[in-house]
Amino acid sequence: MTPVRGWPLSFRLFASAALGAIGAFGQAPHGHWGAAVLALILIVPVFLASETRARAGWVGWYFATGYFAHALSWIIEPFQVDAERHAWMAPFALVFMAGGLALFWAVAFRLSRHFGATAMGQSIFLVVTLSLAELARGYVLTGFPWAGVAQIWVDTPMAQLLSLVGPYGLNALTYAVAFPIGAALVQERRLQALARPLSFAAVMVVLTMGYASIRPRVQDGPHTVRIVQPNAPQHQKWDPAYAPLFFARQIEYSAALPRPDLIVWPETAVPAWLGSAQPYLASITDAAQGTAVVLGIQRGDGPRIFNSMVYLDEAGRQSGLYDKHHLAPFGEYVPLGDLMGRFGIYGLAATAGHGFSAGPGPDLLDFGKMGKALPLICYEAVFPQGVNGAPGRADFLLQITNDAWFGTRSGPFQHLAQARMRAIEQGLPMIRSANTGISAMIDPLGQVTASLALGKAGYVDAILPQPQQPTVYSRIGDSPVLAALLFLAALVWFSIRRLSK
Template sequence: MTRLVDGYARSAAVPSAPVRDPDPGRAAVPGAVLAIARLTGWRRLGLAWLVGALGALAMPPYGIVPALAVSLTVAVWLQDGAASGRTALRRFWPCFLIGWAWGFGYLTAGLWWLGQAFLVEADEFLWALPLGVIGLPFALGLFYGAGFGAAGLLWSRGTARIAALAFGIAAAEWLRGHVFTGFPWNTLGMALAQNLWLMQGAALIGLYGLTILAVLACAAPATLATGPRPLGRFGPSAAAAALLAGMAVYGAERLGPPDPVVAGIRLRLVQPNLPQDAKFRPENRADIVDRYIELSQRPVEAGAPEPTHIVWPESAFPFLIQRDPDALAKVAAGLKPGQHLITGAARAEEPLPGERLRYFNAVMVIGRDGRISDSYDKVHLVPFGEYLPAPLDAALRALGLRQFVAIPGGFSAGSLVARQILSVPGLPSVAATICYEAIFPHAILPAGHVAPAQEPAGLILNVTNDAWFGDTPGPRQHLAQARLRAVEEGLPLVRDANTGISAVIDPHGRILGRTPLDEETWLDADLPARIPGGTLYGRFGDTAFALMLAACLGGALVARRP
C-alpha cells in the first residue's frame, strides 16, 4: 500500500529506486531524497549539522554560494520528513531540532576562528576556548531552531514551503541580530553581499532583505526532486535564476561611473601591526607612539598630495593618552601643518562621589595644538570581550575571571540616545564605529540621521583591532560586513585596522584601496563623496524587509488553507 503525505510517496520499495507518486501530475521522488526525508533521531540531526557546516562555505572569504544551495536544499528535505504525517503543532519540535542542528553546524564552521582570541593570553583564557568555539554556536543555534520550527508550523506541499523556510530563517536572523545585544555575524544574506553587482540590492532592502532572497534562491532547488511537474518542479529554480539575474542587472546599472572624491581631503590610514601580546603594554608606550608617528610621517608617492587627516586604529595606546600630556604633545608635534589625527583610544571619565572610574572605548580627534577636540564612545560593546554582563559580573569576578580587555571593571557603553556624529576639522561629518559596531545594519547613524545643527554624515569611519584573531577568516569576514554598510547607507567607508585589513571603500562598495593582513604598512587615499540623497534603505531601514517577511508568511499561510 502506498500513501501520499506532504508530497512524498511512502512505500516499502527499495530506497535507492525511484518511487512513483499515485498522482500522475507529480514526478517520481528519487530514492536518495526519500532516504534523507526518512532519517530520524541522531542521523537526522547529524546530517543537519553537516549540511549546516557546508553552508558556511558561502560566507567570506570563500564565497561558494552553491554550498549554501546544497545546504538549504537538504534542509528542506529534512523538514519534509519531519513534517510528514504530523499535525501543525506536532511538527514544531522535530523541525526545531533540525534547525538547531543546522545552525549549530553553520556557526561552528563559520566562527571557529573565535578560538584564536582565547590563545592570546592562553594562561588565563585557554580553559574557556570550548565555550567560544562550541558553546556560542550551540546557543545561537537556538535561533535557527526557532526559525525552522516556525517554518514547520507553516509547512505544506510544493513551492510554498520554500517561502515558509525563508520566513522562519529570516525572522530568526533578525532576532539573532537584536536579542541579547545582538550578534548578526555571517547573516545568510552575506552569501549574496560579496558580489559587487548583487550587493547593490542592499541599498534598497538591506542585509536582512538579502537574507530572504538568499534563502528563497538557495532553497528553490529542493523542488527539482519533489515538486509537481513541470511548473512546480522547475518553476522555483527558474524563478531563482531570474531573480539573481535581475539583481545583477540592477547592480551593474546602479554602479555606473566611479564616485567623485571630496576635494582637498587626503587620508592616511596607519596600520602598525602591533601584536596583541606582551609587546602591547604600558611600559612600551614610548616605542608604540614613536612607531605610529614614524608611519604617519612616511613620505608620499611622487606627485601625490600630503595627507590632511591621519587615522590610527582602535585602542592605539596601552595607556590613557588623555591623561598623559607628554604623549599628547609628542603626538601633536608629529602632525604637519593642517593635519588632524583621528585615533582609537581608551578614555576615562571622572567618577561622581561614591562611583568607580569609568572607562570608554573611544575615537578621539587630536589637532596640532595637542587638544582633543571631539570624541565618540563605543555604544555596542562585546560581551565578555569588553565587559561582563551585569547578571554575571559579580559572580565571575569573585571567581577571579575578567573580560578579555584588561580594563578595571571593563568598558562602559556610550549613550545610545546621545550617539553623536563626530566632528573633524576639514572632513564631512563622521559616523564613527568601533570594531564590530560596523556589522549592525541600520545602526551606523544616530536616530533621525542628522543631529541638531549638524550636516548629514559624509562618511563611515570604522577603527578596529582584529589582532585577536590572527590570519583567519575573522578579519576578512569583518571587512566584508563593514563594506556592506557603505552600500546600505550610501556613504564611503574608511576602515583602519591594527593588523589589517584596512581599506577605503566608496558608497557603492567598490574597494579603492586596501592593505594586506598582518603587515606593517599605511594606505594613502582620497575620500569618495557620499551619494546625494542617500539610499532607500538608509531612509526607511528594515521596512522593505518587514514587507518581504509578511509576503513570505502570507504565501505560506495561503498554501496551508484546505
C-alpha cells in the first residue's frame, strides 16, 4: 500500500502538476535532466495510488499539463509582437496547448492502470503506452513533438542514442529507466525491489557511454560558411523605418573579408516579395562578390503565398528554390482561414485568409562543389520524420529560421536543441541561421562548433564538418520503434490480463 493513497485527491492532482512543472527544468535552457528523471520516477507512486482508471487519467493529465505549461511557456511570446491584436489570446494559447497535449498522456495513464496487476507490471505498461502516446503526438494533426523527454539528453552522451533509435525510441528508454524505479518505491521490500531497475539503469548508462565513445570522430571539411544574424526584433522587422537598417546589416556582413564559400541569411531576410525583389537581389550579389548566397524570402504564385528559401549561385542567378511544406497552425495558416478571418482571426505570420500555402514536401538543393543540402525553414527542424522523408541523402542540413517569434527565454534554446537532435539522428552537419539567434554550426554529433549569441547582430565564419555515414535511424526511421512498442503493448496487456484473473 503506497502512502500516497492516503492523500486527498485534490492534493494528489496538485502534486502531479507540480512534479510535471519540475520535470520541465530538464528542457533547455535549464538542462537539469536529473529534475526530469526524478519527476518521472515520483509520478509513478501517485499513478499507482489511483483508485480508478479515471483518476489515473487525471493524474497523467495534471502531470503533463504542468510539464507542458512550463516547457512551452515561450508560446505566449508570439502574441506580444502585435499586442493590440493578439495579446488577449496568449493565456488561452498556453492553457489550450498544454492541456491539449496533456490529453495524450492522460490516455496513456488511464490505459495503464490495471487493478490486480503488479506495480512493476503496470509501470512497464505505462512505459509502452506513454511511448506510443508521444509518438502519436509527433504525427497526429500535423504533429507537435516539441518538449519531448528525449530533448533533456541533448548535452549528454545519451543523445548519441538518437542515431540508433531516434527521439521516440529515446523517449521509451528514458521511461524504461525511470518508471520501474518509481514502482519499486511502493513495494514492501523496497531495497530488494530497487535492485533490478537500478541495475538496468546502470547497464544502460554503461552501454550508452560505450556507444558514445565509439561514435566516429568529426572531420572538418574544406568549405567555410558565413552565417548571418541581423537581429531584427519581430515588432520592427517589417517596419519601414527599420527594415532598411536590418537589410543593410546583412549586406555589410556579406561583403566582409575574407571570402567564405557560402553565405546564409535567415528566414524572410529580404523585405520584399520575390517577384519584386530584383533590386535587393542585385545588392546581395554585389556584396557577395562571387560567393553563393542562401536567403529566406516570401513569394507569391497567383493567389497563393509561400515561405521560401532561395539559392543564388556565384553569378547571382537563382539556382534553387524551396517552399516550406510543414506550416505552423495558427502561425502561418489558420484552419478554415477564410471563415476565421471574418472574425478577425488570422495566423500570426499571415494577414489574410488561409495564410501561407504548403510546398510540395522535403527536397534537396544542389550546392555544386559543396554537395546537396536538405533545406529546413523554421520549425520544420522539429520533425524527424520530415528530415527522414527527404528524397535522397544530403551532405548537410540547412535551417533558416526567425526565432524572434519565440522571445528570449526558453523558445530559441529549445529550438536549437531540436536542431542538434536532427544532426545526431542523421549523422549530418547543420548550418543554422536564425534572425535573432541562436545561429550555429552544428557537427554530426550534435555539438555546436560556432555560434552567435541570442540577441546579437553579426556573423560567424565556420568550417562545415564532413558528413558521416548514414546512421541506423536515418535508414529505418520510426517504423521499427512503433512496431516494437505495439508488440510490447500486446505482450504486456495479455500478461496483465492473465495475472489479473
